Amino acid sequence: MKEAGTYLYSHIWKSFIRNERWRRNLITRLLYALVGLNFIFIFLTLGLDVSSTIAGEGREASGKFHEWIVWYLLADYLVRCIIQPVPSLDVVPYLRFRIRRSKLAGNIIIRSLFSLFNFLPLFLILPFVIKVTAPFEGIQAALLFLGGSFLLVIMNNILALMTGMLTRINPLNWLIPIGIATAFFIFDRMGGSVGDISRSLGMALTEGRPLAYFIPAVLITAAVILINRLLHQYLRVDRGSSVSSYRTHRNAFTGRLARFGDTGRYMSLEMAMILRNKRPRNAMFFVLFFIVYAFIFFLAYDEQERYINMLFTTMFLGLGAMSYGQLLFSWESTYFDGVMARKNDFLNYVRAKYYLQAILTLITFIPIAVLSYISGRISVLLTTALMIYLLGPNSCLTMLLATLNDGKVDLEASTFMNYQGVKGSQFIMTFFFVIIPIAICELTSLVAGETGGIIVLATLGILFVIFHKWWLKNIIVATFMKRKYKLLEGYRKLSA
Amino acid sequence: MIKVTNLVKSYKRKTVLNISELTIHDGEIFGLVGNNGAGKTTLLRLMLDLISPDRGSVTSEIHVVARSEKWKDYTASYLDESFLINYLTPEEFFGFIAEEYGLAPELTEARLAGFSEFFNGEVLGQKKKFIRDFSRGNRQKIGIASALVTEPRVLILDEPFNGLDPSSQIVLKRILSDFNRANGTLMVISSHDLNHITEICTRIAIIEKGVIIRDIQNDGNAMSELASYFSLRKESM
Numbered sequence: 215m216k217e218a219g220t221y222l223y224s225h226i227w228k229s230f231i232r233n234e235r236w237r238r239n240l241i242t243r244l245l246y247a248l249v250g251l252n253f254i255f256i257f258l259t260l261g262l263d264v265s266s267t268i269a270g271e272g273r274e275a276s277g278k279f280h281e282w283i284v285w286y287l288l289a290d291y292l293v294r295c296i297i298q299p300v301p302s303l304d305v306v307p308y309l310r311f312r313i314r315r316s317k318l319a320g321n322i323i324i325r326s327l328f329s330l331f332n333f334l335p336l337f338l339i340l341p342f343v344i345k346v347t348a349p350f351e352g353i354q355a356a357l358l359f360l361g362g363s364f365l366l367v368i369m370n371n372i373l374a375l376m377t378g379m380l381t382r383i384n385p386l387n388w389l390i391p392i393g394i395a396t397a398f399f400i401f402d403r404m405g406g407s408v409g410d411i412s413r414s415l416g417m418a419l420t421e422g423r424p425l426a427y428f429i430p431a432v433l434i435t436a437a438v439i440l441i442n443r444l445l446h447q448y449l450r451v452d453r454g455s456s457v458s459s460y461r462t463h464r465n466a467f468t469g470r471l472a473r474f475g476d477t478g479r480y481m482s483l484e485m486a487m488i489l490r491n492k493r494p495r496n497a498m499f500f501v502l503f504f505i506v507y508a509f510i511f512f513l514a515y516d517e518q519e520r521y522i523n524m525l526f527t528t529m530f531l532g533l534g535a536m537s538y539g540q541l542l543f544s545w546e547s548t549y550f551d552g553v554m555a556r557k558n559d560f561l562n563y564v565r566a567k568y569y570l571q572a573i574l575t576l577i578t579f580i581p582i583a584v585l586s587y588i589s590g591r592i593s594v595l596l597t598t599a600l601m602i603y604l605l606g607p608n609s610c611l612t613m614l615l616a617t618l619n620d621g622k623v624d625l626e627a628s629t630f631m632n633y634q635g636v637k638g639s640q641f642i643m644t645f646f647f648v649i650i651p652i653a654i655c656e657l658t659s660l661v662a663g664e665t666g667g668i669i670v671l672a673t674l675g676i677l678f679v680i681f682h683k684w685w686l687k688n689i690i691v692a693t694f695m696k697r698k699y700k701l702l703e704g705y706r707k708l709s710a
Numbered sequence: 711m712i713k714v715t716n717l718v719k720s721y722k723r724k725t726v727l728n729i730s731e732l733t734i735h736d737g738e739i740f741g742l743v744g745n746n747g748a749g750k751t752t753l754l755r756l757m758l759d760l761i762s763p764d765r766g767s768v769t770s771e772i773h774v775v776a777r778s779e780k781w782k783d784y785t786a787s788y789l790d791e792s793f794l795i796n797y798l799t800p801e802e803f804f805g806f807i808a809e810e811y812g813l814a815p816e817l818t819e820a821r822l823a824g825f826s827e828f829f830n831g832e833v834l835g836q837k838k839k840f841i842r843d844f845s846r847g848n849r850q851k852i853g854i855a856s857a858l859v860t861e862p863r864v865l866i867l868d869e870p871f872n873g874l875d876p877s878s879q880i881v882l883k884r885i886l887s888d889f890n891r892a893n894g895t896l897m898v899i900s901s902h903d904l905n906h907i908t909e910i911c912t913r914i915a916i917i918e919k920g921v922i923i924r925d926i927q928n929d930g931n932a933m934s935e936l937a938s939y940f941s942l943r944k945e946s947m
Contacts, residue, residue, distance in 0.1 A: 548796070549791075549793065549794060551789065551793060557779075557810050558810055
């Protein structure tokens with residue numbers, strides 16, 4: 215009989231291959247494939263472009279590439295610390311079996327290797343090795359550099375995994391990545407050159423100097439030992455459960471909005487859902503992310519193309535609300551049977567969701583309007599018209615799309631880069647929605663000038679806002695009711 | 711009264727439920743027993759309009775459940791944890807449900823006080839604890855109490871004794887019986903525990919492969935009939 219631990223590795227493969235996302239319909243799978251191919255194409259083109267550009271510089275080319283290695287590793291490490299999931303919860307079901315914890319630790323490390331971050335650098339490294347290292351330094355140097363780069367990527371993966379575990383044990387451990395990044399920046403600012411160190415590292419890898427391989431290997435070994443120890447100490451079933459650290463008194467659900475009737479009560483419930491659960495809370499961070507990005511876009515770049523400015527403004531204004539809105543019902547998938555079996559006022563329930571979506575758009579509007587005014591890149595009037603349009607027809611479209619989404623969302627599941635409940639087709643549709651107001655405005659502008667475009671956008675928005683009760687009842691609630699059995703069935707699935 | 715007529719439900723061409731006729735009368739405590747996969751939960755979900763039938767209908771009083779939502783005014787249920795809003799505290803959850811059913815806070819509080827023995831001091835007053843942070847048994851208690859607090863005319867419970875400690879099981883049996891006696895509530899309860907079912911139910915149906923194969927009036931001999939059915943079935947396997 216095989217030891218239970220032997221199955222661990224086959225389970226990684228099975229959990230991947232049997233994921234619900236592969237059971238979607240043919241069109242959705244085709245969309246996934248197209249999006250995947252598109253990304254591969256973009257990154258490969260980028261990698262080839264970079265390598266072709268620097269290959270023109272002859273023997274200097276390697277140095278140009280090498281001087282970015284350490285910066286890349288640092289950025290990669292920081293991004294991984296924030297968004298790369300720590301797959302420790304995946305092994306919790308195995309804790310009750312006769313499997314040594316060291317084996318589970320090994321399993322966690324192997325699971326972590328299936329990260330997109332481990333494959334992305336290949337698009338830069340492979341073209342570089344083929345176009346630069348091999349022609350100028352020889353095949354052996356190319357292979358040595360490739361092997362060394364691979365080791366560095368694995369090192370980053372393991373170090374980020376270790377940091378991820380440490381930060382989950384104690385948030386103060388965030389000081390580790392922050393400290394490392396600060397140290398590098400201070401070193402570079404105080405006269406040291408990270409670029410020089412990086413160039414030396416690249417050269418050492420190409421020339422096959424043992425120390426360049428030895429240091430990453432030592433760091434990997436040390437991190438693996440620490441991960442093992444952490445798992446021995448902290449991997450317990452109760453730590454895998456959802457014991458909340460987010461206490462009620464910090465944002466009590468008291469139904470303070472109850473004075474606004476049923477809609478107010480449902481809004482209170484929805485806000486408690488957002489504030490008290492990891493996944494929606496982090497989705498809300500995207501609103502902040504878009505605002506920060508808006509600051510960079512409006513103040514650091516000098517983009518004059520009108521439609522590009524409109525596109526980004528619409529994205530900044532709308533994507534936060536849309537990322538909440540496209541999962542409007544899925545957010546509640548874990549308790550939706552209860553919602554539907556109980557007495558409720560479904561129209562007010564949907565209205566509450568619409569109002570929250572509108573509030574999100576209004577909150578993002580304030581900084582965006584200020585930025586558009588300061589930068590002068592897009593008129594405040596047009597920004598306002600776009601915002602009103604988003605409150606109207608776009609909210610209606612997003613909510614309608616949500617009624618088609620039967621994907622389950624685990625509110626307490628892992629955080630960033632979690633596309634559970636988000637389907638490929640919906641993701642694309644969301645971007646499509648951003649294009650529609652721009653197309654309306656641009657097309658009207660051709661006939662009636664810019665003011666005409668603004669008036670049409672704003673009028674459409676205002677009409678939808680005024681008649682929101684009508685479309686909520688006759689379009690959103692009606693569509694939902696027609697599809698409710700399918701949605702409920704989807705929400706009951708164990709995985710999505 | 712709940713009336714089931716020609717109810718058929720299939721998944722992937724396999725019929726999982728096929729009941730030509732079943733009427734449950736007001737005041738009855740109707741027990742549903744059967745092995746795993748027999749179709750008990752499917753029937754309960756159809757009664758609550760959570761899945762759509764391929765054919766047939768469920769009528770609650772005068773309302774066809776798939777066509778009207780009026781039956782929700784007097785029906786309460788607890789099937790599983792998907793009936794709990796687990797990021798609320800128990801008080802918040804009870805309060806939310808009470809408001810849905812138009813109960814005054816004082817009345818809700820008074821009714822919840824009636825569950826003090828059932829809660830055993832572990833559910834209410836834990837102000838910093840969300841439902842998801844409670845043990846499985848206590849979550850089950852919260853779910854059952856949330857259904858009872860509305861004092862429904864129709865009550866539907868799936869495996870209510872699961873996860874409860876022996877003392878709580880005994881208390882729950884008493885609560886259900888008293889509640890039925892006091893309010894004449896129609897109750898549909900599924901369970902694997904034949905002892906509990908025979909103790910509280912006035913009528914018991916055995917369901918197998920989606921078909922009700924026996925419908926027993928519990929006049930005191932139901933236990934022996936159930937025991938003989940399930941032991942015979944075991945022997946024939």
